[in-house]
Amino acid sequence: MGKEIFDSIDRFFGEEPMNKHEDRRCPNCRRIIPEDARYCPYCQKKFW
Numbered sequence: 945m946g947k948e949i950f951d952s953i954d955r956f957f958g959e960e961p962m963n964k965h966e967d968r969r970c971p972n973c974r975r976i977i978p979e980d981a982r983y984c985p986y987c988q989k990k991f992w
């Protein structure tokens with residue numbers, strides 16, 4: 945019984961979406977953009 949409780953706690957925290965990835969934002973328009981985007985889909989600003 946004790947083990948199952950720890951399992952569910954582990955799953956609960958594991959499913960928390962926070963801090964999975966830091967949000968990447970466009971430095972130009974400050975919108976959240978996909979992590980692998982090479983340019984901003986909103987303002988077309990290129991990154992690196």
Ligand SMILES: [Zn+2]
Pocket residue numbers: 970971972973974975984985986987988989
């Ligand atoms: Zn942008």
